[in-house]
Structure formats: C-alpha cells, structure tokens
Amino acid sequence: MTRIIAEVVLVLALIGAGAFGWTQHKSAGASTGQVAELETKAKEAEEKLAEAKEELTKAQAEAKEQEEAAAPLKTKAQELDAVKGAFSGGEILKDLEATYSKQKGLSTERQLGVAAVRLLTLGSKDPSTIAAFQKTLELTDWKSRSKAVCAAQSALAAAGQKVNVMSECEGINAAKAGADDHGKGDAKDAHAAPAGAHAAPHWDYEGPMGPENWGKEFPTCAKGKSQSPLDIKGPFEKVKVSIATDYKNGPLKILNNGHTIQVNVEPGSKVRIDGMAYDLLQFHFHKPSEELIDGKPAAMVIHFVHKNAAGQLAVIGVLLKEGNENPGIKTLWANLPAKEGPEVMPENVSFNPSNLLPREMDFYSYEGSLTTPPCTEKVKFFILKSQVNIAREQVGAFPFKKNARPVQPLNERVIQTN
Numbered sequence: 001m002t003r004i005i006a007e008v009v010l011v012l013a014l015i016g017a018g019a020f021g022w023t024q025h026k027s028a029g030a031s032t033g034q035v036a037e038l039e040t041k042a043k044e045a046e047e048k049l050a051e052a053k054e055e056l057t058k059a060q061a062e063a064k065e066q067e068e069a070a071a072p073l074k075t076k077a078q079e080l081d082a083v084k085g086a087f088s089g090g091e092i093l094k095d096l097e098a099t100y101s102k103q104k105g106l107s108t109e110r111q112l113g114v115a116a117v118r119l120l121t122l123g124s125k126d127p128s129t130i131a132a133f134q135k136t137l138e139l140t141d142w143k144s145r146s147k148a149v150c151a152a153q154s155a156l157a158a159a160g161q162k163v164n165v166m167s168e169c170e171g172i173n174a175a176k177a178g179a180d181d182h183g184k185g186d187a188k189d190a191h192a193a194p195a196g197a198h199a200a201p202h203w204d205y206e207g208p209m210g211p212e213n214w215g216k217e218f219p220t221c222a223k224g225k226s227q228s229p230l231d232i233k234g235p236f237e238k239v240k241v242s243i244a245t246d247y248k249n250g251p252l253k254i255l256n257n258g259h260t261i262q263v264n265v266e267p268g269s270k271v272r273i274d275g276m277a278y279d280l281l282q283f284h285f286h287k288p289s290e291e292l293i294d295g296k297p298a299a300m301v302i303h304f305v306h307k308n309a310a311g312q313l314a315v316i317g318v319l320l321k322e323g324n325e326n327p328g329i330k331t332l333w334a335n336l337p338a339k340e341g342p343e344v345m346p347e348n349v350s351f352n353p354s355n356l357l358p359r360e361m362d363f364y365s366y367e368g369s370l371t372t373p374p375c376t377e378k379v380k381f382f383i384l385k386s387q388v389n390i391a392r393e394q395v396g397a398f399p400f401k402k403n404a405r406p407v408q409p410l411n412e413r414v415i416q417t418n
C-alpha cells in the first residue's frame, strides 16, 4: 500500500521534472519531432497519473479506517503499470539518450529528464536510474537549481536510497506529495509549478544578495548554529581520528558555475574517515581561503566534497599559499571555462585530484555546513595543517575576484585536531 503510493508520487514528480527537462531542451531551439512526441506522451502519462494519485490519496485515507478500501487501489495500480508499460519498451529512453548523446555535458535539468525516463523505463531500483539522479545532484551547483535538486533528492529517497532531502525542499515536496490537505484542483499544480518553486533564488558574495542577506532566502544560513567557515584557533580538543585518501586518475570534467570553478569527479575516488568510506564527488576553489588560521586567510582554499552511503557530507580543505607554481592547478586553469556554463570535458585531459594534496594529512576538524546557500549543516570539515603552493600569477588567473563566505560564530563547537 505505502509502496504503491510512494511509487505514484515518485512517478508524478519525475514526469514533471522530465517535462521540465524537455521544455528546456525545446527552448534551446533544438526542438525535434522526437522531443515533441516525448512531451505529448509525458503529458498523457501525467494526466493519467494525476487521476491515479487523487484516487490513491483518497483511498489511503479510507484505508486507515478500514482495510477493504484497498480494493480499488488494485485497479489504479494496474493503470499505473499501463502507463509505465508505455515506457518499458525502452524506445523513448533510446530516443532521448540519442538526442542528448551529441551534446557534451548535460545541464542539470536534462540530466534529470534522462533520469526520469530511465525510471519509467527501467524502474526505480535500476542502478542506472539511481546513478542518473545521483549524477544530477553531483552536477548541481546549488545555485538557482533547488527544484531540480529537490526532485532528484526526493526521487532517490523514494527509491529507497539514503539521501538527506534539503530543508529548502519542504515547500516543493509539500506541493508534490501533500495531496491530503488539498482539493481536487490542486493535484495538477502539484507537479506543474510547485508553490515552493518561486523565482529562482540567487545569491552572491557582495551587494544586496551578499552573505549577510543569504538568510532571507535560505534560513539556515542565518539561523544555523554550526555554520562554516571558521576562524581556526585554540584551544583544540585532541582526537584520534584517521583520514586516508584514495583518489584516482580520471577524465577532467570542469565547470564554471558562476560562483566558483568546480571539478566533477568520476566514481571511484574515496577517503576513509575512521574506516568509513566517503566518495569524492567534486572539488572547487575559494579565493581567498574561507577558513582563517589564527585570524589570517590563505591565498586560496580547495574544498574536496565527499559523501558516504548514508548521504553524509565530509569536506577536506587544502589551503593554498603563495609560492612556486602548482602543476596540478596549471592543468586545471588551462582548461577552465572563463564564463559560467555547463561542465566541459576537454579531450585527452586526465587528472588525479591527489596531485593537489599535501604529503601530510594532519588536520583541524569541526562540524560545519555548506559555505554556500542553502548552508545545509551536518557537514564534517577537515582542514589540513600543511599548505600547498600556488604561484601569485595562478591566484590572479582564477576568474573570480573574491568568492569566500566570512567566518561564522563557533557557538558551542570545539575545534578538534589529530
């Protein structure tokens, strides 16, 4: 019973997201017959599912009182199967993948569209469906993408994957899943234009959208009690925690997301923190370093962002000090997109993130947050004590003048050291 409801809600969310992806595709001026047809099919499916969802929601309420009410559900579940049947032949997925395969690097929305169709074709447990949603999250720059992020996070959660759904998604998910308190008319709006998805929130490092005002759009940034970054100074608490990185060579995937330069990492690179494995998702840069050491920033910092199987995030920070040229950064800067845009994958360039690590892995650590909106908390930080060289010219060549959030109050936290 719960499973069926979850499935219907999931499918609804995804068709909405998929249609969104196709709309983006169309508006890019690359409209083809295939895409139009896909859209029509998605619309039909959407309507059928909206009906099914309404019925299911009603039935769910009744079923709480009496078990017999579950009977009509079977019919609806069969309808749902029929809709999914339209996708299960795989033709739609094949068409969509063929259309997109000519493009290097998909936008978040298109990636989500592919994920949605994979879900309809292969089912929610299929590894490639789950991978497609995870990919969506990894590509996301957290900027003006909350709708895509929420859809992907909710989809993964509904597929039984352990993910933390952002608190910012509540408005959006309530519109999607909360048929309980709505009348008939709302079922359609639920996936067409969620109430929570108001004009894309945006933010900056200066001006009216600067860090002191992030809290207006992203409450955690202002109200959170364990925010990052910190001014790192004693007294420290000594802990016995080990961190061991195992980063692999892979094709370079680099993007300018409008706030930083980010390198996305293929699965396989990991760090073990006290034996627990976290996958390296991406790393990115801040100038100057966001963290201060005894009140002083370094020239820059690299944040290596990791996630474990339970969806918990861990960031390793490597401070960069002015000195000799850094060969790893030379490779990255030679390939970075100067203007904001999607991920690029220059041909025949591979990169090993371990090139950017110091030899010594001694660290300061604390419980913190994302240092960009939505400032989500429960992120473990490990700031390495050893700093790595970067040439003054290389600092100057970074295409952002300043992209560092100011340090945040320590509150009840104690900074640890190994």
Ligand SMILES: [Zn+2]
Pocket: 284, 285, 286, 303, 371
């Ligand atoms: Zn960062």
